[in-house]
Amino acid sequence: MGLTSNKVLALAFACAVLLFVGTVWLWPRLARRNWRAVSGRVGLLLATQLVLFVSVGLGANQAFGFYASWSDLFGRETDQGVVVDHTALRGAGGPLHVVGTRRVDAPGGASLPSSVGQVQRVDIVGRTTHIASPAYVYLPPEYFQPRYRTRTFPATVVLTGYPGTAQALVDKLNYPRTALQLAKDGRMRPMILVMLRPTVAPPRDTECVDVPGGPHTESFFAKDLPDAVTAHYRVSKKPGSWGIVGDSTGGYCALKLAMHHPGVYAAGAGLSPYYKAPTDPTTGDLFQGDETLRNEANLWWYLKHRPAPDTSLLVTSSKAGEHNYKDTLKFIDRVRSNNSTRIASIILDSGGHNFNTWRREIPATLEWLSGRLGNG
Structure with a gap:
């Protein structure tokens, strides 16, 4: 799926929603003070924020057309300007x-x-x-x-x-x-x-x-x-x-x-x-x-x-x-x-x-x- 695909954008937002719901659901179970619980809380927070950041970035790219493809985004586009x-x-x-x-x-x-x-x-x-x-x-x-x-x-x-x-x-x-x-x-x-x-x-x-x-x-x-x-x-x-x-x-x-x-x-x-x-x-x-x-x-x-x-x-x-x-x-x-x-x-x-x-x-x-x- 391409960078500007609506499916990619929908999938990113769906993942963000699922991670948010999962964080709320699992937070009471991770309330302990041992290293596993702390690591779990940190991991959930980082994952949720990362997916939210990706979702907003994809949405902004859809709205403003900064990059046309994944290769364009990562500077690897080679099929133009030759x-x-x-x-x-x-x-x-x-x-x-x-x-x-x-x-x-x-x-x-x-x-x-x-x-x-x-x-x-x-x-x-x-x-x-x-x-x-x-x-x-x-x-x-x-x-x-x-x-x-x-x-x-x-x-x-x-x-x-x-x-x-x-x-x-x-x-x-x-x-x-x-x-x-x-x-x-x-x-x-x-x-x-x-x-x-x-x-x-x-x-x-x-x-x-x-x-x-x-x-x-x-x-x-x-x-x-x-x-x-x-x-x-x-x-x-x-x-x-x-x-x-x-x-x-x-x-x-x-x-x-x-x-x-x-x-x-x-x-x-x-x-x-x-x-x-x-x-x-x-x-x-x-x-x-x-x-x-x-x-x-x-x-x-x-x-x-x-x-x-x-x-x-x-x-x-x-x-x-x-x-x-x-x-x-x-x-x-x-x-x-x-x-x-x-x-x-x-x-x-x-x-x-x-x-x-x-x-x-x-x-x-x-x-x-x-x-x-x-x-x-």
Whole structure:
């Protein structure tokens, strides 16, 4: 049973309940002062607390999507982010392969793609970076309707935080369902969503940087990913057709990619972002002495020393609960001084750094993105 399985969660909580009941039942029998009784009491208490801790941890992982599997949890995941032989891409399938489909969880029980759209699980291999990453692609209902068979659509890349799971964007943050409802309500145009995590070389957090010697994560998101998606789906090739959004680490990446590559991403939205790539045990040495690379990963430095990018940015925070509130206000002021870069914000009165907060911001963010991307 997998780490995110409901059966694992139910089993853990069942064990916690049984241990609690067992502790209450056996406690009178272990009231003596001999070493066996004392050892029994200590053992029951430790076992109960351990199982409770595991149950809460599993529940939190289910809610927030920190880890996708046991191997991911223990840092032993090896089936993603590998360098592959580019000659393997010469087949008819190209750099993007669909490996599974699922319907969008929409009210009313409709299931046809032409009614609710479809989520496809895909594997993507970058032609230039040779980075391999899984992703989920949401195709709106119009994509499958005969009257739109020649129409192309704008697209938005959706990124998780670190470590994050791409599945959480579908099941926990509800991006496809939200996009479907917004389009039905006339609040946004039909849009293709490409959902994945920025951690393309797990367990390392590359902060969407072209690390000297690899992996070249920024190039993957700036070139390989849009090229692969455009080659496989009916995505508009007109300028200004791509947007990007992410939360936390993904929010930083979204802002940086829109600023560094305005010709690719016409709009970038950071939900609870930060504005400078950190250096810690999860990232390792991202820059390896390259000061230019280090500086350009710092959005404050970039705004001051590089030409203002012709792109639109959106940032979010909350007055209570988010650590980035003051930095976000400063970032807004800094961007406003640039004539070419547009800036907007969502500031909540309160909201922590979590899925519940981001679910409150996603509808307005998708509507904002839709208004800034070119027609298909």
